[in-house]
Amino acid sequence: MANLLRTAKSGNDWGPSELHAYNIRVEFQAAVTFFGVNQMPHPAVADEVLNNPDATDMVHDNNYKLCRYMDLAMDPVPDQESAVVDFAVHLLSLLGFVPRERMLRTRTDIPLVICGEGRHATTDVCVVEADDILLLVQEDKRHKETKDPEPQLIAEAIAAFLSNNARRTHVLGQKPISAKTIAGITLTGSSPIFYKIPVSTELAESVALGLYPAAPTVVYAHLPDIPRPARRLSEGMKPLDNRATILSCYEAFKKFTD
Numbered sequence: 001m002a003n004l005l006r007t008a009k010s011g012n013d014w015g016p017s018e019l020h021a022y023n024i025r026v027e028f029q030a031a032v033t034f035f036g037v038n039q040m041p042h043p044a045v046a047d048e049v050l051n052n053p054d055a056t057d058m059v060h061d062n063n064y065k066l067c068r069y070m071d072l073a074m075d076p077v078p079d080q081e082s083a084v085v086d087f088a089v090h091l092l093s094l095l096g097f098v099p100r101e102r103m104l105r106t107r108t109d110i111p112l113v114i115c116g117e118g119r120h121a122t123t124d125v126c127v128v129e130a131d132d133i134l135l136l137v138q139e140d141k142r143h144k145e146t147k148d149p150e151p152q153l154i155a156e157a158i159a160a161f162l163s164n165n166a167r168r169t170h171v172l173g174q175k176p177i178s179a180k181t182i183a184g185i186t187l188t189g190s191s192p193i194f195y196k197i198p199v200s201t202e203l204a205e206s207v208a209l210g211l212y213p214a215a216p217t218v219v220y221a222h223l224p225d226i227p228r229p230a231r232r233l234s235e236g237m238k239p240l241d242n243r244a245t246i247l248s249c250y251e252a253f254k255k256f257t258d
Contacts, residue, residue: 006210008114011121011155012147019151022207024217026150026195034194034222035252043247044096050244062094074189074236084139084187088125092137095250097257102129110159115210121152121159127257131167133160133182134257140188149186154197154219157182158207161199176201183256190236192246194222194253224249 004021019025031040043050048058055067069090072083089104098104108123110133125137138153165176184195197219206213226232226242237243 004212006115008117008119008210010119011110011112011159012152014151014155015148016151019154021212022203022217023213023215024154024203024219026219026221028221028223031222031225031249031252034196034220035249037252040248041251043244043251045094045247050240050247053238053240062090066090066094070190070237073187074238076189082139082141082189084189085124085137087190088137088139088185088187091250092125092127092135095247095254097127097135097250097254102127102134104128108133110156110163112155112159113162113208116208121156123156126156126160131171132164136160136182136184138184138186140186142188149188150193150195150221153184153186153195157184157197158199158204162204162208181256183253185253188233188236190238190246191232192224192249194224194249196220196256222249 004017006021009018032038046060046063048060049063049066052058055064055071058064058067069083069087073087076082085106089106092098092104105126105128106124108126110121110123112119112121123136124139126133127135136153136156138149138156140149141147160182161180164180168174169176179198179200181196181198184197186193186195198217200217202213202215203217224246226245228235235242237246
């Protein structure tokens with residue numbers, strides 16, 4: 001793998017070959033292992049979200065809007081940006097990922113040094129606290145392009161690690177951290193995959209210099225265990241049994257954004 005061709009690509013142009021080129025692999029885990037719990041938590045949402053499938057059944061405006069954004073996100077228009085970003089912003093806010101001191105940002109442009117050249121990684125959604133990026137969300141846009149969201153998300157995590165460290169050294173006057181696990185989510189419609197992306201100084205420097213890291217980077221992922229996996233993308237969070245499982249995963253995932 002050390003002799004693979006490495007070029008200065010922006011984060012949104014990363015694909016599986018970049019993961020191989022930088023000794024990165026993704027391993028999927030069961031819920032209890034990935035989230036580090038013995039029992040999955042109850043979703044922190046109103047009962048009507050768990051008991052009523054449609055927006056018209058909701059009493060509270062925020063819950064109505066959640067279901068409407070979900071419907072729009074699951075019906076993308078070819079060659080157009082979907083409503084997945086709008087859905088993600090509303091969902092993360094409703095679920096408590098954005099307390100008072102945090103902000104939700106969309107289309108955040110993060111500098112990325114790769115193969116000795118300056119490029120960028122652009123997030124779809126990120127959660128930020130005091131300019132530190134804590135959570136990344138990348139939409140699966142394969143309804144309009146062929147790019148896999150997973151390598152893009154990992155590139156964004158590397159860029160976020162560098163950006164967070166630059167702030168520590170040049171703004172706060174603190175020492176850079178040597179490693180950080182960054183939380184990430186890919187979304188296809190309303191169907192998520194959750195990621196824990198460990199980024200080290202060695203990995204970031206290898207990307208910056210276009211070198212093959214000696215140590216592998218293992219990204220752990222979790223695909224929610226829903227009742228009808230073959231219909232995952234068409235159903236998303238619409239059926240109530242899927243919704244309960246996926247919202248429970250979001251609740252368990254919160255601790256990785258601290």
